[in-house]
Amino acid sequence: xxxxxxxxxxxxxxxxxxxxxxxxxxxxxxxxxxxxxxxxxxxxxxxxxxxxxxxxxxxxxxxxxxxxxxxxxxxxxxxxxxxxxxxxxxxxxxxxxxxxxxxxxxxxxxxxxxxxx
Amino acid sequence: xxxxxxxxxxxxxxxxxxxxxxxxxxxxxxxxxxxxxxxxxxxxxxxxxxxxxxxxxxxxxxxxxxxxxxxxxxxxxxxxxxxxxxxxxxxxxxxxxxxxxxxxxxxxxxxxxxxxxxxxxxxxxxxxxxxxxxxxxxxxxxxxxxxxxxxxxxxxxxxxxxx
Numbered sequence: 001x002x003x004x005x006x007x008x009x010x011x012x013x014x015x016x017x018x019x020x021x022x023x024x025x026x027x028x029x030x031x032x033x034x035x036x037x038x039x040x041x042x043x044x045x046x047x048x049x050x051x052x053x054x055x056x057x058x059x060x061x062x063x064x065x066x067x068x069x070x071x072x073x074x075x076x077x078x079x080x081x082x083x084x085x086x087x088x089x090x091x092x093x094x095x096x097x098x099x100x101x102x103x104x105x106x107x108x109x110x111x112x113x114x115x116x117x
Numbered sequence: 118x119x120x121x122x123x124x125x126x127x128x129x130x131x132x133x134x135x136x137x138x139x140x141x142x143x144x145x146x147x148x149x150x151x152x153x154x155x156x157x158x159x160x161x162x163x164x165x166x167x168x169x170x171x172x173x174x175x176x177x178x179x180x181x182x183x184x185x186x187x188x189x190x191x192x193x194x195x196x197x198x199x200x201x202x203x204x205x206x207x208x209x210x211x212x213x214x215x216x217x218x219x220x221x222x223x224x225x226x227x228x229x230x231x232x233x234x235x236x237x238x239x240x241x242x243x244x245x246x247x248x249x250x251x252x253x254x255x256x257x258x259x260x261x262x263x264x265x266x267x268x269x270x271x272x273x274x275x276x277x278x279x280x
Contacts, residue, residue: 061277075261
């Protein structure tokens with residue numbers, strides 16, 4: 001457990017900072033609310049509809065691709081650290097793994113999943 | 118420490134189940150994931166803790182958020198009462214929880230630790246993960262590659278209108 005105190009401290013500061021800032025500014029600022037002030041801020045444009053509208057399924061494809069390559073990186077990390085010890089066999093093993101994923105990458109590319117239609 | 122992280126995990130999971138607003142439920146899920154990561158650190162497995170945060174709170178969370186955004190589920194029907202399913206699920210949870218506790222109590226690792234003066238297991242490091250993953254579990258590793266490939270192709274097949 002030693003050595004984690006700094007991480008814990010970082011998390012605590014990260015949580016405490018917005019709480020402190022928001023509450024401090026609430027104490028200091030004047031408060032004269034009006035309907036216009038409580039309206040949703042949308043870059044100065046009058047809002048047209050709710051924020052919770054249906055999003056395109058294309059975002060989902062992007063999310064899945066992100067997930068797949070995120071997990072791939074996770075698998076690369078232990079190999080990179082043990083690269084010398086694993087020698088040629090580990091290299092071939094990882095090559096096979098990467099080939100599978102590169103094949104998938106080529107597939108999604110050829111199907112046009114990377115272009116925004 | 119254990120109680121803190123266990124409480125974070127359990128409260129996050131409960132909040133996720135009981136919360137009507139799906140986005141807040143997703144945030145509760147993130148809290149539960151962080152709690153689990155803390156538990157992994159307590160178990161002397163920082164690798165699993167880091168992966169928990171990178172993969173679950175990073176990637177899986179994004180996926181769940183996109184599903185929420187796609188489904189637009191604040192127009193969902195207001196919880197149709199399904200009493201049979203409700204009781205079935207509760208019974209299933211009870212059985213699974215009982216079996217899980219039994220399994221842990223019966224495991225060889227725990228019994229070895231219960232002996233007085235037993236040696237604590239070494240912390241898991243990335244080096245150890247590397248050697249075991251690429252030597253003992255190489256088939257599983259390559260199968261993981263295949264599963265990722267299947268995930269990619271499946272996502273394309275599901276979302277692309279004209280293949």
